[in-house]
Amino acid sequence: MARPLTAHINLAAIKHNYDLAKKLQPNAKAFAVVKANAYGHGAVQVAQYLDDSVDAFAVAAIEEALELREANVTSPILLLEGVFEASEWQVCEDYDFWVAIENEIQLEGFLSSGVKLGKVFLKLDSGMHRLGVQPSAIAPYVTQLKSCERIGELVLMTHFSSADDLNSPATHEQLDVFKQTHDAFSELEVSVANSAAILKWALPEGGWIRPGIMLYGISPFDEISAQSLGLKPAMTLTSQVISLRDIADGEAVGYARAYVAKGQSKIATVAVGYGDGYPRMADHQTPVLVKQNPCCISGRVSMDMITLDVTSLPQTQVGDEVILWGEGNPVEKVAAHSSTIAYELVTRMTGRAKRQYHK
Numbered sequence: 316m317a318r319p320l321t322a323h324i325n326l327a328a329i330k331h332n333y334d335l336a337k338k339l340q341p342n343a344k345a346f347a348v349v350k351a352n353a354y355g356h357g358a359v360q361v362a363q364y365l366d367d368s369v370d371a372f373a374v375a376a377i378e379e380a381l382e383l384r385e386a387n388v389t390s391p392i393l394l395l396e397g398v399f400e401a402s403e404w405q406v407c408e409d410y411d412f413w414v415a416i417e418n419e420i421q422l423e424g425f426l427s428s429g430v431k432l433g434k435v436f437l438k439l440d441s442g443m444h445r446l447g448v449q450p451s452a453i454a455p456y457v458t459q460l461k462s463c464e465r466i467g468e469l470v471l472m473t474h475f476s477s478a479d480d481l482n483s484p485a486t487h488e489q490l491d492v493f494k495q496t497h498d499a500f501s502e503l504e505v506s507v508a509n510s511a512a513i514l515k516w517a518l519p520e521g522g523w524i525r526p527g528i529m530l531y532g533i534s535p536f537d538e539i540s541a542q543s544l545g546l547k548p549a550m551t552l553t554s555q556v557i558s559l560r561d562i563a564d565g566e567a568v569g570y571a572r573a574y575v576a577k578g579q580s581k582i583a584t585v586a587v588g589y590g591d592g593y594p595r596m597a598d599h600q601t602p603v604l605v606k607q608n609p610c611c612i613s614g615r616v617s618m619d620m621i622t623l624d625v626t627s628l629p630q631t632q633v634g635d636e637v638i639l640w641g642e643g644n645p646v647e648k649v650a651a652h653s654s655t656i657a658y659e660l661v662t663r664m665t666g667r668a669k670r671q672y673h674k
């Protein structure tokens with residue numbers, strides 16, 4: 316017997332979602348963004364499954380890229396944040412990594428390294444003000460990198476701050492800045508789009524798109540469901556009812572006695588908690604499915620358990636399956652009841668939940 320908590324990972328859904336990104340931008344090549352352990356889905360398993368189908372992978376840093384190469388992943392891999400230490404440049408050449416350059420230290424590091432790289436992604440700060448070279452300062456970067464014979468291809472890249480907010484002027488402004496800058500170097504390929512931009516914004520033609528969250532079947536938008544976007548959820552987190560009890564009107568449940576029964580009630584205890592990555596902030600409307608029946612959390616989330624008031628589901632038994640998020644219970648809704656976003660919920664899953672991969 317083992318603790319029943321399991322994250323079921325639907326690899327075919329991830330492939331479906333990648334194909335959808337490509338269909339939406341048919342003239343673009345697409346990275347599969349698998350940083351942060353493929354947003355908690357298992358970078359090695361996801362990348363091995365997609366290796367023959369994707370144009371390239373993108374990760375945050377060299378450790379993540381090396382993990383994929385050690386697992387025999389052969390597609391190109393881009394380091395989205397580039398190189399952090401001088402010693403990494405040679406590793407990038409040895410393992411055929413593509414590298415983002417976003418500041419002067421990285422530029423100097425590359426120029427003095429002597430290494431050859433298949434592609435360099437020069438990052439423009441078009442308005443997010445987190446990483447990237449200011450538009451007014453980019454010309455010498457382009458000149459130096461373009462004249463460097465050790466680069467196969469130079470790509471101009473940027474990242475949006477607010478593409479998930481369709482009413483914000485920020486994406487229009489960033490696109491304008493990007494287009495103005497690119498006009499001066501129109502021979503360069505481009506890379507601008509995260510999932511929200513791929514799904515809803517008019518983008519420069521061609522180049523490289525960078526879908527992340529949509530690969531995992533999660534909508535980047537508050538008001539637009541993943542299902543309506545044609546996405547399939549990739550992670551379904553399931554557990555079981557492990558204990559049941561009847562309590563009287565006015566009796567309270569769990570830590571701080573935060574849930575008080577209104578009338579004679581049936582309480583089910585389920586094996587999942589914040590020690591697994593389930594959000595402790597989940598409120599009393601947070602949805603779960605008990606044997607496919609909608610129900611809500613009652614009481615505080617503990618480290619290893621949650622409690623549900625299943626009075627309206629009297630047939631509930633120990634061993635019944637509970638879907639915490641995924642198929643039929645979007646993780647976006649759980650996040651909305653937990654003061655966070657679905658990105659955080661899937662990414663911060665601990666290793667405690669078994670992963671089961673389905674093709």
Ligand SMILES: Cc1ncc(COP(=O)(O)O)c(C=O)c1O
Pocket residue numbers: 348395474508509510511525526527528529535
């Ligand atoms: C540079 C860059 N590109 C693409 C992505 C993918 O974004 P999303 O998961 O919103 O598709 C990220 C994610 O943070 C990123 O940092």
